[in-house]
Structures are given as structure tokens and as C-alpha cells.
Amino acid sequence: MKIGFAARWSPLDKGSWSGTCHYTYNELIKDAEVNIYTYKWPWRIREWLTMQKSFYKRIRKQHTSVEFLKDYARFFSKQLENDLEKRPVDILFVCASPQLISYINTRIPIVLMTDATFKQIQEYYPYFSNLSKRNVRQGIELDKKAFLKASHCLLTSDWCKQSAINDYGVSEESISVSNLGANLENIPLQNELSLDKKDTCRLLFLGVEWERKGGNIAVEAFRLLKKEGINVHLQIIGCTPPEDLSTDNNISIIPFLDKKNSSDLNKLQKILLDTDFLLLPSRAECAGVVFSEASAYGIPSITTDTGGVSSVIENGINGYTLSPDATPEEYAFLIRNIYSDDESFLRLRKSSRAHYDSHMTWQLWHDQFFQIAKSILNKPVPLPL
Numbered sequence: 001m002k003i004g005f006a007a008r009w010s011p012l013d014k015g016s017w018s019g020t021c022h023y024t025y026n027e028l029i030k031d032a033e034v035n036i037y038t039y040k041w042p043w044r045i046r047e048w049l050t051m052q053k054s055f056y057k058r059i060r061k062q063h064t065s066v067e068f069l070k071d072y073a074r075f076f077s078k079q080l081e082n083d084l085e086k087r088p089v090d091i092l093f094v095c096a097s098p099q100l101i102s103y104i105n106t107r108i109p110i111v112l113m114t115d116a117t118f119k120q121i122q123e124y125y126p127y128f129s130n131l132s133k134r135n136v137r138q139g140i141e142l143d144k145k146a147f148l149k150a151s152h153c154l155l156t157s158d159w160c161k162q163s164a165i166n167d168y169g170v171s172e173e174s175i176s177v178s179n180l181g182a183n184l185e186n187i188p189l190q191n192e193l194s195l196d197k198k199d200t201c202r203l204l205f206l207g208v209e210w211e212r213k214g215g216n217i218a219v220e221a222f223r224l225l226k227k228e229g230i231n232v233h234l235q236i237i238g239c240t241p242p243e244d245l246s247t248d249n250n251i252s253i254i255p256f257l258d259k260k261n262s263s264d265l266n267k268l269q270k271i272l273l274d275t276d277f278l279l280l281p282s283r284a285e286c287a288g289v290v291f292s293e294a295s296a297y298g299i300p301s302i303t304t305d306t307g308g309v310s311s312v313i314e315n316g317i318n319g320y321t322l323s324p325d326a327t328p329e330e331y332a333f334l335i336r337n338i339y340s341d342d343e344s345f346l347r348l349r350k351s352s353r354a355h356y357d358s359h360m361t362w363q364l365w366h367d368q369f370f371q372i373a374k375s376i377l378n379k380p381v382p383l384p385l
Contacts, residue, residue: 001373003028004089004108006037006080008067008097014260018289019183021095024113027366028093035087037100039079063130067099068118068139077103084108091373098146109376111369112150115286115308118143120163124284124307126212144168151376154178154369156287157308176372179312181362182296183289185265190357193298194273195349201225201232201339204275204299206290207282208238214281214304215241219251220328221279225336226250234279235271272297276345277335283324285309291319295356298349302335312360318352 009016011025028034066072081104084092089108094101096114118139121128131139147153147168153175155161161177164170203222207213219241222234236245236253245251257264278294278301285307292312294301301319303309304326313319322330338345 001032001091001370001377002035002089003032003373004035004037004084004087004092005095006092006097006100007095008038008100009095010038011036011095015258017096019259020180020289023181023183023362024093024095024365024369027362027369030366031370035089037080037083037087039076063127063132064135065128065131065139068135068142070138070142073099073102073142076100081105090377093369094146094150098143101149102142102145104149109151110149111152111154111372111376112146113154113156114160115156116160117147117163117167119167120160121286126209126284140167150174152176152372154372156180157311159308159311160286176368177311178365178368179360180287180289180292181360181365182293182356183259184269184293184296186269187296188273190298190353193353195298195346195353197339197342197345198274198276199231201230201335202274202276203232203234203279203335204271204277204294205234205236205279206238207280210239210241212283214283215239216243217281217328217331218279219243219245221281221331221335222251224328224332228332228336230336230339235275237268237271272299275299276339276349277302278319279331279335280304281322281326281331282306282309287312292356292360294319295352295360298353300338300348300352302331314355316348316351318355319348 005011005025005028007021009021011021014022016022025034076099080100084106092108092110094110094112098112098114101110122136123129147164147170153164153170155164155175155177158177161175164175165172205215205218222232225232232250234251236251237257240253240255245253257268259265278290278299280290280301280303282304287308291301295318301313303313303319303321304324305321306324309321313321315321320334338348
């Protein structure tokens with residue numbers, strides 16, 4: 001099987017789409033020859049789109065998501081179409097880049113993987129808020145075209161699936177839901193993990209966007225646990241909190257760790273080995289690879305039932321999801337109850353890792369993708385729309 005890999009980022013870059021492009025590419029090359037199709041912006045396209053972005057920001061006081069404009073999608077769809085004619089493949093895998101296929105004309109079957117539709121993330125993520133009506137209209141149109149053009153949609157959650165069906169009219173038969181794996185190297189074996197309770201309850205907040213990930217709620221929950229006399233430590237990785245927390249010796253902050261750097265990666269994995277709970281009260285979350293990474297280390301996630309999270313976290317199995325309206329007191333109460341019961345704590349940690357092994361590995365994603373690809377290739381390909 002010869003597979004095309006199309007994305008707005010290079011899959012050779014370990015950081016592309018939080019590493020997911022890289023890890024999916026690694027799975028494809030295990031059993032197929034893979035052609036990569038990625039593109040840089042020509043200066044004329046970049047300048048034209050930048051000019052539009054500046055206009056809406058200065059005059060209309062609105063944001064612009066240029067990758068969800070028709071000019072962008074038409075240009076890159078044509079580039080990909082031309083390249084597929086020169087370097088044809090049996091099947092095309094598109095990684096979170098619907099723009100590349102929205103206006104493509106090809107008989108090559110397409111598998112589109114993504115974690116959200118453009119329709120459902122309006123006013124959900126900060127950088128998809130306050131977009132111009134023109135931007136929203138064009139974005140939904142080109143995104144819908146891409147979903148309908150795909151032979152199969154490999155989505156990360158039921159949340160995304162329902163939007164594809166209800167908002168875009170995609171048939172349920174052409175959709176599969178698959179968890180993403182952990183974007184980490186050298187994940188320890190289950191018997192290499194120390195899951196027993198230690199003297200300190202170690203909480204981990206891991207995220208780049210403080211407000212979107214619910215950083216203030218996490219800090220307040222930590223303070224409540226500390227006030228109740230629990231020996232607790234909060235490790236913050238990925239951002240600098242707006243509040244000065246340096247006076248609290250039970251809080252550690254690492255503003256940035258680069259997984260592409262072996263030293264930083266080793267530091268992150270050491271922290272994961274010593275973590276008891278991932279505390280991430282996210283305000284908005286499409287899927288969250290971090291939940292797979294936590295589960296791989298037997299770390300239950302205490303998070304929010306928002307977006308696609310409930311397809312990743314099963315209550316009582318690899319963590320708990322609380323209501324978006326849940327207070328810091330509710331987060332603290334849940335963590336205290338789990339941690340204070342040695343048997344419940346150990347059971348949850350073991351089931352978190354077991355859930356990873358049975359539902360969240362990249363090998364499972366690999367098997368599902370190739371099953372889908374073989375099924376598609378055994379069917380007659382319809383004429384392009």
C-alpha cells in the first residue's frame with residue numbers, strides 16, 4: 001500500500017500538531033510506503049491573506065483565521081491535486097488539515113483525521129472567537145466540503161462525530177472514532193510503574209494556555225487541599241501563571257519543556273513517574289493528547305466534561321470529568337476522597353494504565369487505520385464531486 005500524508009505541518013517535526021502528525025506518520029510507515037505532501041506559503045498568498053487579517057483587526061476589531069479562508073484552501077488544494085498527479089498514491093491520509101482537500105479534484109480515496117469541526121469551535125476556543133462573519137461562513141463551507149469529500153473520517157471523539165453528522169451531513173457509516181496515543185518516547189511497561197501512594201499527593205497541571213486549561217481553578221483546588229492538612233504539591237508545566245506563585249514552596253513551575261530535547265523529555269517523564277493526579281479543569285478541549293500520556297503512566301485525570309474529553313476519560317476508569325460549572329471545592333473534594341482511600345487510589349491508578357493499554361495506544365490507532373484503508377480500497381471509488 002502506498003499512502004500519501006498531507007498536512008499543514010511536516011510529520012518529520014516531532015512538535016507538529018502537538019506531536020500527533022509525527023506519531024501518526026510513524027505508524028503509517030510501519031506497513032506502507034508514505035509520500036509526504038506539505039507546503040510553504042508563497043509570498044503572494046501570504047501577503048494577500050496577511051493584508052486581509054490586518055484589515056479586519058484594525059478596522060473591524062475582529063480576528064481572522066486565514067487558514068479557514070477560501071483563498072487559502074483553494075490554493076493549497078490545487079497544489080496537493082497537482083502533486084498527487086505527479087506522485088500518485090493508493091490512499092491519502094489528511095492530518096487535521098481539511099483546507100488541503102476542500103477544493104481538490106481527485107479519485108484517490110481520502111481519510112481525514114481531525115478533532116473538531118470548524119462549525120463547533122466557533123466561540124469555543126479563544127483564537128476561534130470574534131471572527132468576522134465572512135471568515136466563519138467561508139470556514140464552515142470549506143470544512144464541510146472537506147468532510148464530505150473524505151471517503152472516511154477518523155475522528156477523536158463522539159463530540160466531533162456528532163457535529164460532522166448534524167452540521168455537515170456526513171453519514172455515520174463513514175465515520176470512526178479513535179483515541180490518540182501518547183506522544184512520548186519510551187513509555188514504561190506497566191510493571192515498571194510505582195503506583196502506590198507516597199507521602200505527598202503530587203498534582204500536575206500540564207498546559208500551554210493557562211486560562212483555557214483552567215489554571216486558576218487548579219491552583220485554588222490545590223490550596224483547599226493544603227488547607228485541609230493534606231501534604232500536597234502542585235507541578236505546573238507549560239506556562240507562566242499570571243499570579244506570582246513563587247512564595248509557595250509546594251508549587252513548582254517549569255514554563256516550558258521541549259519534547260524534542262532529550263534532556264527536557266527525560267525531565268517530563270521523571271515528573272510523570274512521580275505524579276498522582278493530572279489536574280486539568282479545562283474550559284475548552286477538543287481531545288487532549290495529555291490525557292493519553294497521563295493514562296500511560298497510570299495517572300488518573302481530574303478534568304472537565306467539555307468538548308471531546310468524555311471520549312477519552314471514562315469516569316472511575318482513568319479519571320473523572322466534572323461539570324464545566326464545577327467549583328474548586330468540588331475538584332478538591334474529589335481528589336481528597338480518592339487519595340484518602342488507599343484501595344480506591346491504587347485501583348484507579350491501575351485501571352488508568354489498563355485503559356491506556358486497551359484503548360489508547362498508537363498501535364491500536366495503527367490497526368484501526370489500516371483496517372479502514374483496506375476496506376476503502378476494496379470498494380469502488382466514486383467519481384469526484
